[in-house]
Amino acid sequence: MHSQKKKNQMKIKAQRLIAIKQIISSRKVSSQEELVVLLEVEGYKITQATLSRDLKYLKVAKVPDAETGYKYVVPDTAQNQDEPIKQEEFPVSGVESIEFSGHLAIMKTRPGFANGIASVIDSHGPYEILGTIAGDDTILLISREGVSKSDVINALSLFMPGLKEKTL
Amino acid sequence: MHSQKKKNQMKIKAQRLIAIKQIISSRKVSSQEELVVLLEVEGYKITQATLSRDLKYLKVAKVPDAETGYKYVVPDTAQNQDEPIKQEEFPVSGVESIEFSGHLAIMKTRPGFANGIASVIDSHGPYEILGTIAGDDTILLISREGVSKSDVINALSLFMPGLKEKTL
DNA sequence: AAAGCGAATGTATAAATATGCATTCACAAA
DNA sequence: TTTGTGAATGCATATTTATACATTCGCTTT
Secondary structure (H helix, E strand, O other), X not given: OOOOOOHHHHHHHHHXXXXXXXXXXXXXXXXXXXXXXXXXXXXXXXXXXXXHHHHHHOOOEEEEEOOOEEEEEOOOOOOOOOOOOOOOOOOOOOEEEEEEEOOEEEEEEOOOOHHHHHHHHHHHOOOOEEEEEEOOOEEEEEEOOOOOHHHHHHHHHOOOOOHHHHEO | OOOOOOHHHHHHHHHHHHHHHHHHHHOOOOOHHHHHHHHHHOOOOOOHHHHHHHHHHHOOEXXXXXXXXXXXXXXXXXXXXXXXXXOOOOOOOOEXXXXXXXXEEEEEEOOOOHHXXXXXXXXXXXXXXXXXXXXXXXXXXXXXXXXXXXXXXXXXXXXXXXXXXXXX
């Protein structure tokens, strides 16, 4: 219904996003047009418009730089959070995000919440979910063959409202 | 000859710079024009041009924000410097091997090291890695769709020197 | 005081960046 | 297979941001 993959395209996009991070991590890039050219050299032909969207998606910031005027920087991966920690009130709280890769899904939770949340999921035993394995702050969900990503999200949403917004 | 102060003006400017930091620290500002207005409320009447210069002087970055599209952020006072962001460099030891199967990877570690190593990987949160789950001496890594094995190795190698040699 | 300097800033505009709209494409549902 | 839907993206343009240039102002040196 609302899939978000286009095997070929997605693959290219994912690679491009990685390339973008590599480039701006290894050298100072001061404008998007400049990066468009660098990407073209790498084999990625896109317009500035798409790049602008990519950078927004990657949360890449434009920061003043003494040497080049301005440069783009990849978020620190760790902090970068908005304020401290945004608490929310869901019947099942503690879920930070959920992402898919094939028929596998990785759900990130707040530290120590993984097992509890996984238990909740198991207890509901949705048909779409074959099984789960939980660590400390990560849960691996294996979905049944023929089940789409949206199916999984929908199934979980039944008892985990707000999950849709956690999708990356 | 080489003065750089203009008592009155300078004072006003200094105060304004402080005000700018206070404002963007306390709320999400998504454009300079918006900030110009906010500053005017505070009693500072300047144009967008001057603000652009002030922000550059303060090294204020424009970063994508899920809620407002974009927002301005004051540098972390500490890091954020140009290169000097290089910190921690404790060789991550304990890895015995790493093998792939599709977009999954199994990393074998010395007994009891899995969780610690997985934590390190998680803390760096490389884009290529969707998530990890650790047991006692084994870590399961789920890579993002469209990401190649070498992409994963390269991403991990950034903070796990010598990993390439562990590949089977 | 007059001249000289350089910082600060506004004006106007260039440059850079974001986005509405339309199109294409792959996947899911029927 | 056919149809529907959302993701991805280019194009054109709106919006935003940076800067060249000119002016003002206060301090410093004759």
